[in-house]
Amino acid sequence: MTLLFFYVMAGTILAGALGVVLVRNTVYAALFLIMSLLGVAGLYILLSSEFLALVQVLVYGGAVMVLLVFALMLTRVHELDKKMSGDQWPLGAVAALALLGAFIGMWTQTDWPRDPDQVTLVPFATIGDALFNRWSVPFEIVSLVLLVALAGAIIIAMQEEGER
Amino acid sequence: MVAEQRPDLETIDMPINMGPQHPSTHGVFRMVLVVSGEKVVDVTPHIGYMHRGGEKLMETMDFRQGIGYADRTEYLAQFSAELGYVLAVERLMGVEVPERAEYIRVILTELNRLTSHFMFAGAFGIDSGLFGTSMMFAFREREFIQDLFEEISGDRLMYAYFRVGGLAWEVTDNFVQRCHESLKTAERGIRDIDDLLTHNEIFMGRCQNIGAFTAQQAIAYGLSGPMLRASGVPFDLRKDEPYSVYPRLKFDIPVGNYGDVYDRFLVRIEEMRQSVKIVEQALEQLPPEGPIVAEKLPRRLRTPPGEVYAKVESPRGEWGVYLISKGGDKPYRLKMRSPSFCNLTALREMTIGQFLADAVMVLGSMDIVLCDVDR
Amino acid sequence: MEAVWADIPLEHFLVLSGMLFCIGVYGVLSRRNAILVLMSVELMLNAVSINMVAFAVYTAPTLFIGIIFTVFIIAIAAAEVGLALGVVLRVFRNRGTANVDEVSALKW
Amino acid sequence: MIGILRSLGMTARVAFRKPVTNSYPNVHRQIANRDRAFPILLWDEEHDEPFCTGCHACERACPVECMTVVMKDNPKHATGESKRRKIIDEFWIDYGRCMRCNICVEVCNFEAIGMNNTWAGHELSRFDRSELVMDLDMLLSQSKAGKVDPGLRA
Amino acid sequence: MMRAVILAAPSVDALDNPALSALLGLIVITLIMTLGVMFATWYERKAVARMQQRLGPMRVGPWGLLQPIADTLKLVSKEGVRPASADRIAWDLSLAAIFVPAFLVLVAIPFTADWFVSPMDLSLLYILAVGGLSFIGFLLAGWGSDNKYALLGGMRAAAQLISYEIPMILSMLAVVMVVGSADVYRIILYQDVVPLIVWQPLAFIIFLTATIAELERQPFDIPTGESEVAGGVFIEYSGIRWSLFQLTGYVNMYAYSLLGAFVFLGGWEWPFGTDIGWGYQLLLTMVKMALFIVFFLWVRTSFPRLRVDQLMSYAWKVLLPFALAQIFLNGLVLVYDLPDVVLLATSGGGALALCWLVYSVVRVKPRQPLRMVGNVPATAPGSVSG
Amino acid sequence: MPFEALLENYLAVFLATIVGTILVATALIGTRILAPYSKDRAKVTSYECGMVPIGRTRAQIHVRYYLFAILFLIFDVEAIFLFPWAVNVAQASHSAFWAMVLFIGILAAGLGYAWRKGVLQWNR
Amino acid sequence: MEPVAETTTTPSTPETPPAAPQREQTGIEREQERLTPVPFVPGKSFYRQVLPGIISVPADAVLAVSRKSSLWPMTFGLACCAIEMIATFMAHNDLDRLGIVPWPSPRQSDVMIVSGTVTKKMAPAVKLLYEQMPNPKWVIAMGACATNGGPYSRYDRVMQGVDKIIPVDVYVPGCPPRPEGLIDGFLALQAKIMEERSI
Numbered sequence A: 001m002t003l004l005f006f007y008v009m010a011g012t013i014l015a016g017a018l019g020v021v022l023v024r025n026t027v028y029a030a031l032f033l034i035m036s037l038l039g040v041a042g043l044y045i046l047l048s049s050e051f052l053a054l055v056q057v058l059v060y061g062g063a064v065m066v067l068l069v070f071a072l073m074l075t076r077v078h079e080l081d082k083k084m085s086g087d088q089w090p091l092g093a094v095a096a097l098a099l100l101g102a103f104i105g106m107w108t109q110t111d112w113p114r115d116p117d118q119v120t121l122v123p124f125a126t127i128g129d130a131l132f133n134r135w136s137v138p139f140e141i142v143s144l145v146l147l148v149a150l151a152g153a154i155i156i157a158m159q160e161e162g163e164r
Numbered sequence B: 001m002v003a004e005q006r007p008d009l010e011t012i013d014m015p016i017n018m019g020p021q022h023p024s025t026h027g028v029f030r031m032v033l034v035v036s037g038e039k040v041v042d043v044t045p046h047i048g049y050m051h052r053g054g055e056k057l058m059e060t061m062d063f064r065q066g067i068g069y070a071d072r073t074e075y076l077a078q079f080s081a082e083l084g085y086v087l088a089v090e091r092l093m094g095v096e097v098p099e100r101a102e103y104i105r106v107i108l109t110e111l112n113r114l115t116s117h118f119m120f121a122g123a124f125g126i127d128s129g130l131f132g133t134s135m136m137f138a139f140r141e142r143e144f145i146q147d148l149f150e151e152i153s154g155d156r157l158m159y160a161y162f163r164v165g166g167l168a169w170e171v172t173d174n175f176v177q178r179c180h181e182s183l184k185t186a187e188r189g190i191r192d193i194d195d196l197l198t199h200n201e202i203f204m205g206r207c208q209n210i211g212a213f214t215a216q217q218a219i220a221y222g223l224s225g226p227m228l229r230a231s232g233v234p235f236d237l238r239k240d241e242p243y244s245v246y247p248r249l250k251f252d253i254p255v256g257n258y259g260d261v262y263d264r265f266l267v268r269i270e271e272m273r274q275s276v277k278i279v280e281q282a283l284e285q286l287p288p289e290g291p292i293v294a295e296k297l298p299r300r301l302r303t304p305p306g307e308v309y310a311k312v313e314s315p316r317g318e319w320g321v322y323l324i325s326k327g328g329d330k331p332y333r334l335k336m337r338s339p340s341f342c343n344l345t346a347l348r349e350m351t352i353g354q355f356l357a358d359a360v361m362v363l364g365s366m367d368i369v370l371c372d373v374d375r
Numbered sequence C: 001m002e003a004v005w006a007d008i009p010l011e012h013f014l015v016l017s018g019m020l021f022c023i024g025v026y027g028v029l030s031r032r033n034a035i036l037v038l039m040s041v042e043l044m045l046n047a048v049s050i051n052m053v054a055f056a057v058y059t060a061p062t063l064f065i066g067i068i069f070t071v072f073i074i075a076i077a078a079a080e081v082g083l084a085l086g087v088v089l090r091v092f093r094n095r096g097t098a099n100v101d102e103v104s105a106l107k108w
Numbered sequence D: 001m002i003g004i005l006r007s008l009g010m011t012a013r014v015a016f017r018k019p020v021t022n023s024y025p026n027v028h029r030q031i032a033n034r035d036r037a038f039p040i041l042l043w044d045e046e047h048d049e050p051f052c053t054g055c056h057a058c059e060r061a062c063p064v065e066c067m068t069v070v071m072k073d074n075p076k077h078a079t080g081e082s083k084r085r086k087i088i089d090e091f092w093i094d095y096g097r098c099m100r101c102n103i104c105v106e107v108c109n110f111e112a113i114g115m116n117n118t119w120a121g122h123e124l125s126r127f128d129r130s131e132l133v134m135d136l137d138m139l140l141s142q143s144k145a146g147k148v149d150p151g152l153r154a
Numbered sequence E: 001m002m003r004a005v006i007l008a009a010p011s012v013d014a015l016d017n018p019a020l021s022a023l024l025g026l027i028v029i030t031l032i033m034t035l036g037v038m039f040a041t042w043y044e045r046k047a048v049a050r051m052q053q054r055l056g057p058m059r060v061g062p063w064g065l066l067q068p069i070a071d072t073l074k075l076v077s078k079e080g081v082r083p084a085s086a087d088r089i090a091w092d093l094s095l096a097a098i099f100v101p102a103f104l105v106l107v108a109i110p111f112t113a114d115w116f117v118s119p120m121d122l123s124l125l126y127i128l129a130v131g132g133l134s135f136i137g138f139l140l141a142g143w144g145s146d147n148k149y150a151l152l153g154g155m156r157a158a159a160q161l162i163s164y165e166i167p168m169i170l171s172m173l174a175v176v177m178v179v180g181s182a183d184v185y186r187i188i189l190y191q192d193v194v195p196l197i198v199w200q201p202l203a204f205i206i207f208l209t210a211t212i213a214e215l216e217r218q219p220f221d222i223p224t225g226e227s228e229v230a231g232g233v234f235i236e237y238s239g240i241r242w243s244l245f246q247l248t249g250y251v252n253m254y255a256y257s258l259l260g261a262f263v264f265l266g267g268w269e270w271p272f273g274t275d276i277g278w279g280y281q282l283l284l285t286m287v288k289m290a291l292f293i294v295f296f297l298w299v300r301t302s303f304p305r306l307r308v309d310q311l312m313s314y315a316w317k318v319l320l321p322f323a324l325a326q327i328f329l330n331g332l333v334l335v336y337d338l339p340d341v342v343l344l345a346t347s348g349g350g351a352l353a354l355c356w357l358v359y360s361v362v363r364v365k366p367r368q369p370l371r372m373v374g375n376v377p378a379t380a381p382g383s384v385s386g
Numbered sequence F: 001m002p003f004e005a006l007l008e009n010y011l012a013v014f015l016a017t018i019v020g021t022i023l024v025a026t027a028l029i030g031t032r033i034l035a036p037y038s039k040d041r042a043k044v045t046s047y048e049c050g051m052v053p054i055g056r057t058r059a060q061i062h063v064r065y066y067l068f069a070i071l072f073l074i075f076d077v078e079a080i081f082l083f084p085w086a087v088n089v090a091q092a093s094h095s096a097f098w099a100m101v102l103f104i105g106i107l108a109a110g111l112g113y114a115w116r117k118g119v120l121q122w123n124r
Numbered sequence G: 001m002e003p004v005a006e007t008t009t010t011p012s013t014p015e016t017p018p019a020a021p022q023r024e025q026t027g028i029e030r031e032q033e034r035l036t037p038v039p040f041v042p043g044k045s046f047y048r049q050v051l052p053g054i055i056s057v058p059a060d061a062v063l064a065v066s067r068k069s070s071l072w073p074m075t076f077g078l079a080c081c082a083i084e085m086i087a088t089f090m091a092h093n094d095l096d097r098l099g100i101v102p103w104p105s106p107r108q109s110d111v112m113i114v115s116g117t118v119t120k121k122m123a124p125a126v127k128l129l130y131e132q133m134p135n136p137k138w139v140i141a142m143g144a145c146a147t148n149g150g151p152y153s154r155y156d157r158v159m160q161g162v163d164k165i166i167p168v169d170v171y172v173p174g175c176p177p178r179p180e181g182l183i184d185g186f187l188a189l190q191a192k193i194m195e196e197r198s199i
Ligand code: SF4
Pocket: D051, D052, D053, D054, D055, D056, D057, D058, D059, D069, D088, D107, D108, D109, D110, D111, D112, D113
C-alpha cells in the first residue's frame, strides 16, 4: 500500500516537474509546479514528517506560488506565442541526462545504511526545541535573511512606483 | 539612465467599461475608466443611451400633454418637473394660481423631495456596498409616500397632477391627515437611514474626503442643488429666487463645509428634515377651502408669443424650463436645464486620482437621473 | 512499523530526487523566461529537500538534522524567490523582457 | 466603533418589526379610489349602449396616439330609443402604448371613458403584444358586467 | 492516550480497512455539507429578509423551504456558457482549485468527541495550510475567464486572502501557545471549564475579523462587490459552475464557523464536558456554529464595504501588530509562569486597545457640522469666496 | 507514535482530494446532461456591461499586489517557525523565548520598514 | 479533469485582434447591423435526446418547476420603469417571496426585464446582454416603451419595442406598470414555463 502511495506521489512529482520545464504557457507551468510541490508534501508524509509536509503546503503551495503567479502576471504580456525554450535546450538535456547517469551510478555503487528499528516519528515539539536551542543562531540568521529579502524586494519594486 | 521603455509595457493601465448595464451606474450611464491597479487615471463618460427626444416631442404637444412628458423626464422628482413646466407656461400666460393650489403644490413637491432623497440614500448605500438594506429601508418609506400620491393623483409614479393654472382635481378629504402620517413614517425612515449609515464609521471612511470640490470649482462647473450646497455655497432657488409660497415658509438650507461625498449625503439627509418642516408649516397654512384652478382658463391653452425661463429647486438642483412661444397651443422651442446633466460634468474632475470604488461613490453622490441627463 | 520502510527502499527516494533534480537542471538550462528558470530552481531545491529528509529518516532519525535543514531550506528558498522575482521584475521593467538570453549582456 | 454598533443595533431592531410585505398574488390590497390603470369605456345602462359617441376628441388629444375611433350612425336613434345621433362603431386602445395620462378622460364631453380603478386594470400581462390592443368589446366588458368601481371618475 | 480514544471512535474504525472508513466518512460529510449549505442559503435569505423588514422566500414549499432545491436544480439545468476567449483549462480547473481545499478542510474537523474523518496531530496547522490554498483558484478563475472585472476581482481576492491569512494564523498561534498543542481536538479538551475566548479575547477578535475577510463577506467583500466589479471572479461563470463557487463559499463559512466554535467557544466540551452523549455534543457544536453564522449574516446586512486600501491597511497595520503583541504577551506569561489571570488581563487589555485604536483611527477627525443658512435670502453665488 | 495512524490520517486527505475532484466532475457532467446545449453559441464575448470588451483584457496587474505577496511570504515563513515553538512554549527555556522575541522583532522591523516606505499606503 | 460541459467551440487566440472590416461601414449599414434581431437559439438537452420519453417527461416537469421557482432576473434598469422594477424587489412587494433575486451579471440570470425605453444606441448592448445569458432564458418587456416605444414611439432614435431585436416572452403594459403588474408578469411567465417545458 505504501509503495503504491509512493508511486502515485512520485508520478505526481515527476509529471509536474516535466510540465514545468516543457509546457509552453507560463501559467500552466506554475500550475504544474504547484502539483509537483504538493506531491513533495505527500512524500514528506510518507517519510513521517507531518510538520514538513504542512510547511511545504503553507510556504510553497501558498506563499511562493502566489508570488510566482503575481510575478507571471506582472511580466506576461504577450509571451504566449513566443518560443518558451531557449536554443541551448539540447545542451541542457545532455547535461541533465549525464547528471542522472552519474547519480544512478553512484547510488548503485553505494550500500546504504538502513536501521529500521531506530525509526520513530520525530515529535513536533522536539523540532521546536532543537530549532530554538541548538540551532538558534542560524535561526536568527534566517530571520535576518528574510528581512534583507523583504527590504530588497521592496526597494526593487518600489523604485518602479517612484518612476512613474 | 533608464532605458527607453517599449510602448507596450505601459499597458499597466487597464481600460474598464462601466455601464451601460452595471448595477451602480444608475441607469444606462456608461463610463470608461482607465485604472492603474485600483486607481482611476482617466475617465470618459458616455451619455446618450437614454436619449429619447423628450424635449423635441414636447414641442409637438400642447401644454397639457407635455406634463406627462415632464414627469417622465425627471422620474424621481416628478412634481418638481411638472412644477417647472407649468410655471413656465403660467408665467407666459400670466395666469394667477389660487393660493390653495400653491400650497398643495409645495406640499407635494416637498414630499416628492423626500422620496427622491430616500431613493438617493438607498442607492448610495448600495453603492457603498451595503447589502440592499438601505435600499429596503428607503423604499419602505417611499412606498408610504407614494401611496399618498396615488390616492391624490391616481398613479404611483407619473402623477400628471399639476395643471397650468392649478391642479388637476381636488385633493382627497383626508389629505391633511394622510400627509401627517406620511411625515411620521418619513421621519422614522430618516432615523433609520441615520442609524444605519450616517454615523457608521466604515461609511464615513468610505465617504469622507472623496471627490471634494471647493466652492469656486463648484460654481465654475455650474453645479447646483445639494452638490453645490455641499461645497459651501448657500444657494437655493427656494430662498434666492423664491417661487410659489416658499417665502412664507420658514426653513433652513444646509450647507456643507468640505464639499466631499459625505457632505453631499449629509446635506441631502438634512434637506429631508427641512422638507418635513416645510410640509408641516404648509399644512398649517393651507387654506381649508378654495379653488384649485385659476378661473377663466380657456379649454384649449394658448400662450401669447414670448419667451420665459422658469426654474425650480428640484431635489437634484436647478430644474429650469426655457420656453419660446410664437403663440398657439404648443411651444415653439422648449429647453430643459437639467440639473443631472450639469452636475455630471464634474464627474471627470472628481474621479481622477480616486480609487475605483470611489468612482462609484462619486457617481452615486451626484444622484443623477439618466432620463434627465439625456432627455 | 518496519513494514512501512521495508516496502520502500531508500533508493526509491534517491532516484526520485535525482530525477527531479535533473529535470530542474534541464529546466534551468533550457528555459528562456527567467520566472520559469526560477521555478526550475525550486524543483532542484525540492529534490535536495527530499534527499535530506529521506536520509534523515532512514539513517539517523534521532538526530533529525535533515528535517531541520529542510525547514531552513524552505525558508531561504522563500527569501530567494522573493528577491529574485524582484530582480526579474526590475529587469522586465527596464528591458521589456523576462528572457534570460536577452538580458545576459550586462550592458544595454 | 459606536456607529458600527449603532448600525448593528439598527438591523437587529428592524428584525423584530413586522414585515411590511404584501403577499400580492394571494392578497389584493385595497387600491386607491382614483387609481388610473387603463382607460375603459363606460356602458349606458339606461339606453343599453355605450356612452361614447365616437366624437374623436380623445383620439385627437391622446399624446401617444394610441386610440382609434370609428363612428357610425346610431341605429337606436332612428327608432327613437336613444338621443345619441352617432355612436361608436369600433374603438381600439393600444394598452401597450397608453401612458395612462388621463387626458382622454378629461377631454371627453360625454363622460364615456374612464380610468379603470380595479385590479383588473393592472393584471394585463400578455404573451403577445398585439393582444394588448383592446377592441370595443373588451373596453366595454367591465362596465357592461357592472364591475366598475363606484368611485370611477369619468 | 488521547490517540487511543480517537482511534476507538466508531466512524473511523467502523470498517477494518482505513481507506474504506475514510471513504465512508467522506461520503457522510459530503451529504452533511450539501444539506447544510442548502439550509444555509435558505436561512440566509430568510434572516436577511427579516432584517430588511420583508418576508423572504415564501412560495416554494412551506416558508420557501424548497427554494434551495429549486435553485440547485435550475442551476444544474442551466447552460454553461464559456466566453470564446477564455482559457478552457483554467476555466474549469479553477472550480476544483477552489472547491477541493474547502472540502479538504472538513476532513480534519471533529464534529463531536468521536465523529470525525481523520484525527491529525497538527490538525490546526493542516486546516490553516489547506485553507490557504484556495487563492490559486481565484487567480485562475480571474485570469482564465478573460474578463476585466474578473481579473480585478481575482487579484483582489488573492491579495485579500493572503493578507488576512497572516493575522488568522497568528491568532491561532496564540491559542496554540496557551494550549500547548496544535490539535483541534486537544484544544477543545483544554476548554472543559473555561472557553478560550475568556483567556484570549484579543486573539478572538482578530480571528473573527480575519474570518469574515477570508470568507469575503461584507464588509470585506471587495472581490465580489456588486457595485464595483459586479460579481468579481464569478462574473463569467454560469449554471452549476457558479453554484459551485457559491457552495464553496458556504462550505468555507461552515468550516471557519466550526473552527471558531471549537477553538474559542469550547466546541462540544464547554460547559458540559465530554460525558454527555454525542447527540448533545453535536447540538452544542451546531448551536455555537450557528452563533457565528448569524453574526456573519447580521454584519452582512448592516455594513457598507471597505475600500481596498482600507482593507489592506487594516490587515497589516492593525491586526498584524496586535497579533504579534498577543503572541509576545502570551509567551511572556507562559515562559515566566505567571498566573493565568495575567493572560486574561493582557489579552483583554489588548482587545480593548484594539477597539480603541480602531475607534480612534476610524473615527475620522471631528468635522464641522453642516452650516444651516437661515430664513434670509442667501448670498448670491458669485460673491462667495473660498 | 504509530506511523500507520499518521498514514491513515493522510490517506483520508488523499482520498478527499480525489473525492472532491470527482464531486466537481460529477457536477459538470450532470450539467452537461441536463442543461441545454447548442453548438451555435461559439461567439460569446466576455461580459463587460453590455459592451464589446475594449482594450486588452489580460493586462498586467499592479505591482502593489506583488508587494503584498512578498509581505505575506515573509510572515508566512515566520508563522511556521513559530509553530514548533508555540506548542511547548510552557516548557521552553527563557533563552528560546528571547530568541523568538528577537526573531519576531527583526521581522517586525521589516514590517515597520515596509510601513515607512509606504508599501502599506497605496498612494497611487 | 476533462472540460466536460463545453458549450463553445475552440477558443480564439486571446491576443489576436478582431479582424478589421475591409472598408468603412456606411451609416445605414451600421444602423442595420445594430437593429438586426438576435435569433433565438434553443439549446438541446442531452438527456432528452437519449432518455426515453417515460423518463424525460417527468424530468422535464421537475426541471420546469425548479426553473419557474427560481427565476433570476438581471439587474438592468433602463428608464423610469426601472424605479417600479426596483420597488418590486423591495420590501413592500418583495419578489424574493417568489424566489426571484436579481444578479448583476447576465451569466447568472434567467430573465431579462427590459424596464424602459430602448434607444437605438442602447440596442446593441441589449442584444449583447441577451446573447450572453445562458439558455434557457426569457425576456419580460416591462412598460409601454419596451413593448412598442410607448410615449416616445414617435421619436426615431427609439426602438419601436424591444421585440424588434430580441424575442420577448411576456409583455407587461403600463407606463410604468405597478409593481403588482410586474409580479403578474412573472406569474404569467411561470405559467408559460410550465406550458412549454421542453427547452
Ligand atoms: S370616449 Fe368620449 S371623447 Fe372619446 S370618442 Fe367617445 S365620446 Fe368622444
